[in-house]
Amino acid sequence: MTVRKMYTLTLLLILTLFLAGCQSLVLISPNQTSKGEVDYQDTLLTMVVPYQSGGGTDVFARFMTKPLSNHIKNQPSIQVENVPGGGSITGTNKYVNSYSKDGTNLVTTSASTHIPYLLKQSSVQYNLDELTPLVGAPTGGVVYGSPDLKIGSGFELKQVKEDLFFAGMSPTGLDLTTLISFEVLEIDAKAVLGYEGRGPARVAFEQGESNIDFQTTTAYKHNIAPKVENGEAIPLYSLGQIDENGEVVRDPQFPDIPTVKEVYEEIHGVEPSGRVWETYKHFLNATYTLQKVIWVHKSAPESAKNELKEAVNKLVEDDQFKED
Amino acid sequence: MFESAMEALSIVLDPSRMLFMCLGIGLGIIVGLLPGLGGTVGMSLMLPFIFGMDPFVGIALLIGMVAVIHTGDTFPSILIGVPGSAGSQATIMDGFPLAKKGEASRAMGAALFCSMIGGIIGGIVLFLAIPIAAPLITSFTSPVLFMLTMLGLSMAGLLAGDSPAKGALSGLLGLLIGAIGSAPAVTEYRYTFNSLYLSDGLSLPVVALAIFAFPILITMLIQKGSIAKTTHLQGGVLKGIGDALKNKFLVVRSAILGSLVGFIPGLGGSVVDWLAYGAGKKTVKNNQFGEGDIRGVIAPESANNAKEGGSLIPTLLFGIPGSGTTAILLGGLILMGLEAGPKMLTSELPVTLSIVWTLVIANIIGALLCMILIKPIAKLSLIPGEKLVPFLAVLLVIGAYQSNFSWGDLITLIAIGLLGYIMTILDWPRPPLLIGFVLAVSAERYYWISIERYGWEWLGQPVVITIGIIIVILLTGGAIMKKISISLQREGV
Structure with missing residues (x-):
């Protein structure tokens, strides 16, 4: 009897682990392309959002992933990864420090990420000059x-x-x-x-x-x-x-x-x-004017950056996207 | 209004939407059932699927989930004394002792029934509040909100148990812990020691788990043996429902209190169960709250489901989220192409009404579903404690880690958990600490704003004075009553 209960508990535990796993959207290491050729085939792009899910920046990032992916060669999936905390400083620091700079990791920032940088707050470890902006969305x-x-x-x-x-x-x-x-x-x-x-x-x-x-x-x-x-x-x-x-x-x-x-x-x-x-x-x-910006590491491979920039340019001209 | 309500009901009852609602309910119960996971986690799980969904379907899913979290979270609170989510801690106070006596089923029956009634009342309050919400919300100016946080804090005194001094100290400790992080109005960081983790302050789920669940694990290991001291489970579900019906006024009273607290933006609906528990303790005659009184289960359980209806009013009509859950709900609405605001009352009225119906229907289905589950799950209380601990420990760690996905969460869990354990050994009341923690930021925020905006003038406002008098009565009333009862007892001897 007790054994059966233990099974139930184990099942519950697995379920929780599964739920927890879904939420944190575990980082999957991307296909490294050694020779500069970027084809993004079977690659999973990661979009880091340094805010809780459901906020304005998160909604913007989630909204952008689908159309952006449609314009990249081979249409790789882009998954959003929320790294909240520290008023977006934690996540952005983590992006520049620990995400691989191979062009498969993007980050979406917002005004409250830019202001601490401009004010030179001591906890800021990112330098916006070391990131390449892909696309920005203004607000008034x-x-x-x-x-x-x-x-x-x-x-x-x-x-x-x-x-x-x-x-x-x-x-x-x-x-x-x-x-x-x-x-x-x-x-x-x-x-x-x-x-x-x-x-x-x-x-x-x-x-x-x-x-x-x-x-x-x-x-x-x-x-x-x-x-x-x-x-x-x-x-x-x-x-x-x-x-x-x-x-x-x-x-x-x-x-x-x-x-x-x-x-x-x-x-x-x-x-x-x-x-x-x-x-x-x-x-x-x-x-x-640059309230929300999607960036990629500046030191990412040129070919990857070019591919992403091209995708963004196509995206901006896409009529259907404009309608949305 | 009535016609459109009926129209919304027919939209909600559409089979495809009902299917999604049931999906939401299922997930809500599971998330509630697992200690540490609450509405915020459930919401974040669903968010990726909401994108571009038909608003009515998406709402069935999201609201169905939110509505039943406080139905499902009753299980761990009563059966093992670990809060299922941050909103069901007060249920432990009497539910857990009842489970120890072997009356888990009775307590569960009463709790689930009250959850259902509370949820329905919450839905009705939301419906009734729709036409008058705007003037109501604007009447809560900062000085009033400050006084309400003070009222909430003075409730901590009611929950202090035998020693008011210990209660006050525990509340102050909570305020102190709540002060960690960035100050609400100025860019000052307090007690952060240059750590980014602390700059956001400690998160409520971690503190709640640590203070209530952590100590119980240690106690289980020390005491050995199963939670229920008797081997057979007596007192059925129906007896519990009967208990709830006998106390129908307490149910309604607590539910209304719950929806009101949920409705006031920025007051922190997460302590609503404690407030209902405290108010119940104060108003129920001949009670043995804290020792396994069924009414100590009824009061908080009626209130915590009712809260959701109330907290949706500011969320939907003003776009002001009252909790982490409703904050994510706002994002979900945007993903479905809806924008919270006055439009929810005009062009989007069907959506708002469908939310009301979903709340009501989901609460009924959720409670019935849980009642079926009582029998198998109640047996958990017969399992020896030391066999439960490993599972609970893992759940606890995962639950805490969900808050920020940071090592800091785990360190906080252990640090505050040890504090909680010391408090249980010294017999210090823990609820005041939690209330202090939750209200710390609001109290400071509204005090600061009141002074900055009005100087000392605000102290003269009639509403402020009224609430002040209520606080004084609450604080002194208890002490005076106690003195009278003590002197009566002496005379009796």
């Missing part, structure tokens, strides 16, 4: 205010009488770029930090706990645009995008909303310049 941001501020657009920001409160997460996260934009415009907004994410910060805006806030493109279109129509929120300015010349231009997603730059020019009559402005542009690029 719109700063909006409460109707209580009694202004119609960002151009009137200097006439606000009320105390401005901004609800944010932490001074080193995505909020940083918005906070620098306040510096640029010399807006005296009190940053109340510690909220759990952009979602709770948005609720704080609805509660009146904050009266100036920003959301990234998708969240703005879903949650704030309807409020703008109802007069419950007023778009003030967009954070803009960085163009090829390194200048701030209007966000194609928000062609009707002026950028920080335009607001500054309207208020001061001159173009913004100086250290704060340079910093702003730098961070805008790293956190918005």
Whole structure:
């Protein structure tokens, strides 16, 4: 009798091990091609995601794997491997340190991976210069205010009488770029930090706990645009995008909303310049224009890098992909 | 609304979707049954398959799984005293003593029945809350949330057992452990010793397993012999259901408490079982909570299934996840082409209603399925402890390692586990430690925000004062009652 129970337990154990195995998606060592020829036949590509499964970056990475694989020769499978922890630093460190640099391992990073690197945090062991970017996805941001501020657009920001409160997460996260934009415009907004994410910060805006806030493109279109129509929120300015010349231009997603730059020019009559402005542009690029990036080791074989780059180029031109 | 609810029901009952729901339920029960694996693991397992699925099918799968985790996780809690997931620890307090008396089946019967009723009430609460959710959620400003975390912490006092001082110290220890990692509002790292693992803070599943499951393994090895002290299992499932029916008000009360706690974003639904247990202890007359009182099983089990319904409100309507599980659910929705937000009430209303129905139906099917399993699984409590330990130890290690896939998880498991063992030897209550741990970050976060935003003004808000008074009554009420009962006892002598 006891023996039978022990069997049941063993079975349970095997089941758990199996479930555990599925989850961690064990690394399978790829077919090493010695002579530079990359054919990716029977190879399994790994996409490292330094975040928990289900987050924005994870969803982006999973979304990209299928179409990306379709454009690589022999259509190898790409499996996502989540290495969470340390606010994405753990996983990215692990990618540069312990994943083989043979062109079969990719990594998807996001703004919160780039900021610690820019701020030179001591725990960062990766150098973005030693990675080759394959494809990047931009996002935008719109700063909006409460109707209580009694202004119609960002151009009137200097006439606000009320105390401005901004609800944010932490001074080193995505909020940083918005906070620098306040510096640029010399807006005296009190940053109340510690909220759990952009979602709770948005609720704080609805509660009146904050009266100036920003959301990234998708969240703005879903949650704030309807409020703008109802007069419950007023778009003030967009954070803009960085163009090829390194200048701030209007966000194609928000062609009707002026950028920080335009607001500054309207208020001061001159173009913004100086250290704060340079910093702003730098961070805008790293956190918005290149919000999510798929990279491969720079020291990976040239042929592999070329194959991947070609695949990405084909992917970007693929009409069906654009529709998605 | 009613018409669309009926329409959603017909969508949910479509055979192909029911099949996926049953698949989800099966997986949910297994994940719940295995100690250490909880909703987060179940969700991550399913996520790769969700991509591009029809939303109704995907939701049947995901919600079916989530709904029954707290049904399945009752087994290990009652039978071997190891929490099946982070949400069923309070069940151990009375369920395990009942199993020791050989009344495992009775406890399981009551627990499963309450899980089912609780889950259904959770679904109803979700349904009723849909039209009024937006104003409700915006009424929880940071000062209110701070006071609610304080209310939760003061519950730790109720669970302290005989010595309030030990309870308070244990709670403070929990707060201290919860403070490890990066601070919520500033880029300060505390007690991390330059280790990246610690910079995220310790994860709840690891701490919960360590503090409750680890000590029991040592105890099993020391004491030898099987868990049930009697050789034949008495008290059937039906007796347990009868117990639950006798305490129907406790069931409903706990379930409503469960859905409310789940609903409040950022309060940490993971301590809901303890809160329900504490509240039950306070309100049930002539109780012997902690020594195998069936009502000590009924209260937390009604609450933990009901929590899921409540916690889906902020998740679906505001995109604010209340737990790790709902955070992954949000990602799953995006993969199916849905976006959480106000649209879930307008154009996507059928999806939202199908979630409500799935919750209700899955809870019923899950509980019935588990009831069939009681008989074979209850025999686990007859196996000698030292033969169970190796299996449990492996499960425990895997469960802990699932959190971050890091060596740190295992070191934490052993370190906190030893702390838990020392606490059991010294007879220090462990629940307050866990409550302190879970609420540490929220308490600090909302206190910080309140001060930053309102200065000291927020102390004057009526809601804040009301909750403050409730806390004072809770804390002093217990002590006064105890004094009265002691003096009465003396007079009796």
